[in-house]
Amino acid sequence: xxxxxxxxxxxxxxxxxxxxxxxxxxxxxxxxxxxxxxxxxxxxxxxxxxxxxxxxxxxxxxxxxxxxxxxxxxxxxxxxxxxxxxxxxxxxxxxxxxxxxxxxxxxxxxxxxxxxxxxxxxxxxxxxxxxxxxxxxxxxxxxxxxxxxxxxxxxxxxxxxxxxxxxxxxxxxxxxxxxxxxxxxxxxxxxxxxxxxxxxxxxxxxxxxxxxxxxxxxxxxxxxxxxxxxxxxxxxxxxxxxxxxxxxxxxxxxxxxxxxxxxxxxxxxxxxxxxxxxxxxxxxxxxxxxxxxxxxxxxxxxxxxxxx
Amino acid sequence: xxxxxxxxxxxxxxxxxxxxxxxxxxxxxxxxxxxxxxxxxxxxxxxxxxxxxxxxxxxxxxxxxxxxxxxxxxxxxxxxxxxxxxxxxxxxxxxxxxxxxxxxxxxxxxxxxxxxxxxxxxxxxxxxxxxxxxxxxxxxxxxxxxxxxxxxxxxxxxxxxxxxxxxxxxxxxxxxxxxxxxxxxxxxxxxxxxxxxxxxxxxxxxxxxxxxxxxxxxxxxxxxxxxxxxxxxxxxxxxxxxxxxxxxxxxxxxxxxxxxxxxxxxxxxxxxxxxxxxxxxxxxxxxxxxxxxxxxxxxxxxxxxxxxxxxxxxxxxxxxxxxxxxxxxxxxxxxxxxxxxxxxxxxxxxxxxxxxxxxxxxxxxxxxxxxxxxxxxxxxxxxxxxxxxxxxxxxxxxxxxxxxxxxxxxxxxxxxxxxxxxxxxxxxxxxxxxxxxxxxxxxxxxxxxxxxxxxxxxxxxxxxxxxxxxxxxxxxxxxxxxxxxxxxxxxxxxxx
Ligand SMILES: Cc1cc2nc3c(=O)[nH]c(=O)nc-3n(C[C@H](O)[C@H](O)[C@H](O)COP(=O)(O)OP(=O)(O)OC[C@H]3O[C@@H](n4cnc5c(N)ncnc54)[C@H](O)[C@@H]3O)c2cc1C
Ligand SMILES: Cc1cc2nc3c(=O)[nH]c(=O)nc-3n(C[C@H](O)[C@H](O)[C@H](O)COP(=O)(O)OP(=O)(O)OC[C@H]3O[C@@H](n4cnc5c(N)ncnc54)[C@H](O)[C@@H]3O)c2cc1C
Ligand code: SF4
Ligand code: SF4
Ligand code: FES
Numbered sequence: 001x002x003x004x005x006x007x008x009x010x011x012x013x014x015x016x017x018x019x020x021x022x023x024x025x026x027x028x029x030x031x032x033x034x035x036x037x038x039x040x041x042x043x044x045x046x047x048x049x050x051x052x053x054x055x056x057x058x059x060x061x062x063x064x065x066x067x068x069x070x071x072x073x074x075x076x077x078x079x080x081x082x083x084x085x086x087x088x089x090x091x092x093x094x095x096x097x098x099x100x101x102x103x104x105x106x107x108x109x110x111x112x113x114x115x116x117x118x119x120x121x122x123x124x125x126x127x128x129x130x131x132x133x134x135x136x137x138x139x140x141x142x143x144x145x146x147x148x149x150x151x152x153x154x155x156x157x158x159x160x161x162x163x164x165x166x167x168x169x170x171x172x173x174x175x176x177x178x179x180x181x182x183x184x185x186x187x188x189x190x191x192x193x194x195x196x197x198x199x200x201x202x203x204x205x206x207x208x209x210x211x212x213x214x215x216x217x218x219x220x221x222x223x224x225x226x227x228x229x230x231x232x233x234x235x236x237x238x239x240x241x242x243x244x245x246x247x248x249x250x251x252x253x254x255x256x257x258x259x260x261x262x263x264x265x266x267x268x269x270x271x272x273x274x275x276x277x278x279x280x281x282x283x284x285x286x287x288x289x290x291x292x293x294x295x296x297x298x299x300x301x302x303x304x305x306x307x308x
Numbered sequence: 309x310x311x312x313x314x315x316x317x318x319x320x321x322x323x324x325x326x327x328x329x330x331x332x333x334x335x336x337x338x339x340x341x342x343x344x345x346x347x348x349x350x351x352x353x354x355x356x357x358x359x360x361x362x363x364x365x366x367x368x369x370x371x372x373x374x375x376x377x378x379x380x381x382x383x384x385x386x387x388x389x390x391x392x393x394x395x396x397x398x399x400x401x402x403x404x405x406x407x408x409x410x411x412x413x414x415x416x417x418x419x420x421x422x423x424x425x426x427x428x429x430x431x432x433x434x435x436x437x438x439x440x441x442x443x444x445x446x447x448x449x450x451x452x453x454x455x456x457x458x459x460x461x462x463x464x465x466x467x468x469x470x471x472x473x474x475x476x477x478x479x480x481x482x483x484x485x486x487x488x489x490x491x492x493x494x495x496x497x498x499x500x501x502x503x504x505x506x507x508x509x510x511x512x513x514x515x516x517x518x519x520x521x522x523x524x525x526x527x528x529x530x531x532x533x534x535x536x537x538x539x540x541x542x543x544x545x546x547x548x549x550x551x552x553x554x555x556x557x558x559x560x561x562x563x564x565x566x567x568x569x570x571x572x573x574x575x576x577x578x579x580x581x582x583x584x585x586x587x588x589x590x591x592x593x594x595x596x597x598x599x600x601x602x603x604x605x606x607x608x609x610x611x612x613x614x615x616x617x618x619x620x621x622x623x624x625x626x627x628x629x630x631x632x633x634x635x636x637x638x639x640x641x642x643x644x645x646x647x648x649x650x651x652x653x654x655x656x657x658x659x660x661x662x663x664x665x666x667x668x669x670x671x672x673x674x675x676x677x678x679x680x681x682x683x684x685x686x687x688x689x690x691x692x693x694x695x696x697x698x699x700x701x702x703x704x705x706x707x708x709x710x711x712x713x714x715x716x717x718x719x720x721x722x723x724x725x726x727x728x729x730x731x732x733x734x735x736x737x738x739x740x741x742x743x744x745x746x747x748x749x750x751x752x753x754x755x756x757x758x759x760x761x762x763x764x765x766x767x768x769x770x771x772x773x774x775x776x777x778x779x780x781x782x783x784x785x786x787x788x789x790x791x792x793x794x795x796x797x798x799x800x801x802x803x804x
Contacts, residue, residue: 045558062515064609066617091617107515109552239608239618242513242554243740244580245600251591256584261742275591278693282593283619290617 024058024105027081032163035088036131037097038073044080046072046110052138053116053233053265056082057241059107060095068092069238069260071135072111082110085134085163091290094298112241113264116231118142121205123149125197126172127190127219129211130156133164135233136210140171143208149173151197151204155190155215159183190215191222198226206231209268213277220268232268234259236276237283250276311673314349314365321346321370328377337380341442345451346375348666353673357643360527360611363670364428369407372461376405378442379453386439387455392789395419397436397455404458410471412462421496424467424534425521426785427460429633431664435785450665467537474544478505483802486511486564486573488555488743491519492784493576493775495538496791497798498547501574504799508547509570513554516607519578520776521784523607524599526637528644529667532606556746565770572770572798575758576791579737579776585629589687590733594621594695598630598638598734605641623730626650627698629684630734631661636668638732639676650676651726655683655703655716681705681716685723687731697725737781747771755780764794772798 027040059065074083124143128136152172156162157180176193177185206229209219216232223230236248236259243261253270349365379401387397403412416423436455443452466472483506487494490512502508518535564570582597604610608618626642631654642650681703702722705714739756751759751767758773774790
């Protein structure tokens with residue numbers, strides 16, 4: 001590590017030609033709730049190819065940054081941007097939230113994963129929990145455009161954490177809001193209305209559930225007795241996102257699958273959620289430390305700014 | 309084996325070389341055979357267990373000359389036969405023996421574009437050094453002329469002296485070639501095609517170019533700055549490198565040709581799909597593919613606990629499954645990350661291990677424990693899903709099979725539990741299916757390798773392929789050789 005560097009042929013190596021890749025510039029930034037942000041990022045190549053259900057991997061700093069997956073929440077191929085909606089849960093998402101309009105993100109890779117299979121099937125129930133509402137949005141949009149009747153169930157712990165209510169209301173044929181504390185909509189978990197809807201005649205043709213793993217697990221359990229096909233979008237830890245590392249693997253129907261290339265959507269009735277949840281915690285101790293560190297640094301920066 | 313310091317080796321070489329030069333007479337073959345084979349100076353194993361910096365320090369100038377003088381300049385040069393790209397070994401070794409390093413590197417570069425890399429990572433003992441006459445005469449391949457080490461010395465010398473100038477480029481032809489991937493196969497194609505004056509754009513899925521040389525092979529074996537210098541050279545030639553661009557997703561392969569104006573494409577996407585064993589417990593927390601483990605450290609710098617945002621599992625006792633270079637790299641990386649004990653579990657015997665002999669030796673010196681004729685049966689964990697142990701089976705060598713090899717057969721009832729908290733699976737890689745899946749009409753074998761004809765062309769016109777995506781997990785030098793062949797075909801195509 002401490003060996004003297006060989007004289008590089010061109011000074012300032014790693015200055016790759018970005019001539020044709022646009023700079024991943026942040027075009028807008030909106031705070032949707034306490035800890036949820038939306039950003040539009042200039043990424044014309046990704047905007048051109050992406051379909052609902054696909055995601056990107058971004059990295060804030062190419063030398064020491066982590067690569068994190070985020071769903072493409074929206075995109076405009078003409079204008080050449082994609083939108084991401086993210087919750088600040090750890091170091092990278094915090095650093096991202098500190099970026100402002102005009103800043104750039106060093107790496108943005110995508111669109112990754114299989115797009116959602118969207119076709120006209122009749123009635124579709126889309127269930128979003130917490131930040132899961134963001135990745136659900138393009139799917140709701142697609143399902144609606146394909147001519148389906150779309151019922152949206154949105155859940156959050158409390159009213160202030162609900163996001164994208166307006167957008168969903170504009171799209172959904174029926175919108176059900178649930179909060180754990182009853183501060184908005186029904187005081188219930190999303191599984192409650194989901195079961196009721198599955199009990200209706202005719203049954204919905206399919207359910208798409210995106211949210212915390214525990215929510216997806218119980219949504220799948222809720223629909224299982226009704227035999228309603230249930231898609232879930234898995235959010236495992238990833239590195240490359242191209243099928244190279246196997247870090248994102250999950251057990252589906254007894255087989256090992258790579259979420260980044262075989263997914264991210266799978267048949268919820270076959271996913272081994274318990275194993276997936278354990279795998280998500282693999283680095284918990286280190287992540288908590290980094291998160292704490294991040295808050296300390298942030299506080300120090302703010303203090304510094306106040307002094308200056 | 310006690311560790312001999314670089315200074316000691318250097319002093320001995322200096323003395324021996326001076327003695328030879330003072331005589332002023334050409335050496336007889338017998339005298340050449342009597343020269344002490346030059347040992348590669350290395351970092352002290354106790355020190356290097358805690359650092360990522362390169363283990364093999366490279367010959368000194370005197371060692372390089374002395375080692376070169378051991379070469380008998382065989383007429384039939386069996387060494388050349390063993391080198392996949394047919395470097396004129398006697399000629400470059402002769403120049404190196406005369407101290408004319410510039411001439412030596414010039415000869416190597418006629419055939420190889422990446423001598424600094426190949427000198428370090430080629431499995432020389434099964435290639436150029438396998439049939440070396442000196443090795444045969446001394447009845448030990450390990451005593452063959454150390455062609456790779458001399459090659460490394462002259463290539464490093466050239467770069468360190470700032471003499472590694474990018475090759476000249478012919479006038480622009482206006483033709484455009486897409487090169488997918490940035491591993492050794494792709495680097496070779498990019499250079500050879502660009503030299504003819506065609507425009508070249510390389511596409512890389514990762515945020516840094518270099519392929520396995522950057523994300524897989526660790527710094528302690530192949531310093532990143534060497535690969536960086538090769539990429540810089542390409543850029544100096546005018547090759548454009550686009551990172552964060554995954555073909556098949558960001559753009560389809562066919563679209564490059566049909567819509568984006570490329571006249572030809574080369575696919576060098578490697579063998580990046582980790583194999584797992586398919587045993588119970590493989591998805592527990594603490595089980596990694598070697599690709600994941602090595603990528604976290606090499607590409608994402610997770611060993612730099614202070615600065616890197618990417619975490620790495622802090623292991624105490626590690627078992628690595630496999631016996632190839634990848635397994636050695638994973639095991640030695642785990643040592644450096646502070647594991648208390650690192651075990652390599654391999655189903656066959658040491659003789660069958662596909663890893664380079666030098667690396668097996670280095671791993672042993674660094675305290676890696678080898679379990680031969682053993683294999684994992686299942687991985688066990690606790691209620692939180694964390695690995696607590698691995699159940700292994702013992703094997704013994706059975707009757708020779710048709711090929712004369714004695715196959716390992718399991719010893720019934722020999723199960724035992726090895727207590728470990730980390731299991732790294734390094735049993736090989738298959739080809740990544742992304743491009744075949746998204747490119748209609750691209751023919752692949754049943755293992756997913758792209759099929760090419762003897763010009764390197766795939767089943768689709770104007771699309772060529774080479775390296776691990778064609779050969780299955782192979783070597784750097786073979787990937788380079790494939791790249792050369794495809795580049796020649798592409799250049800011929802664009803000429804007509
Ligand atoms: C296909 C896919 C799409 C995703 N889409 C979105 C999205 O649109 N919006 C969004 O906010 N998040 C999304 N995620 C989750 C997002 O990737 C993680 O929140 C992010 O990696 C956390 O990084 P961090 O460094 O800020 O936090 P870390 O410090 O890495 O983690 C903080 C906490 O989050 C958990 N965590 C870590 N990685 C993940 C992960 N991949 N998924 C879930 N939890 C994780 C950790 O266990 C830890 O408790 C998606 C994940 C995947 C796989
Ligand atoms: C840990 C390890 C140790 C090794 N040790 C040795 C050794 O000591 N000696 C030796 O000779 N060989 C060794 N090898 C093997 C050697 O590295 C490979 O044979 C060689 O690198 C193959 O070169 P390649 O050009 O075919 O592709 P790779 O080096 O595999 O590069 C392929 C590149 O293509 C990129 N890519 C893949 N798909 C896409 C896509 N769709 N779009 C854009 N880019 C894409 C990848 O990200 C990657 O960067 C080792 C391999 C590993 C993993
Ligand atoms: S076989 Fe050995 S001794 Fe003969 S030319 Fe080659 S390197 Fe020299
Ligand atoms: S390229 Fe490899 S095989 Fe060929 S001479 Fe060099 S080290 Fe030997
Ligand atoms: S993220 Fe590496 S294989 Fe999916």
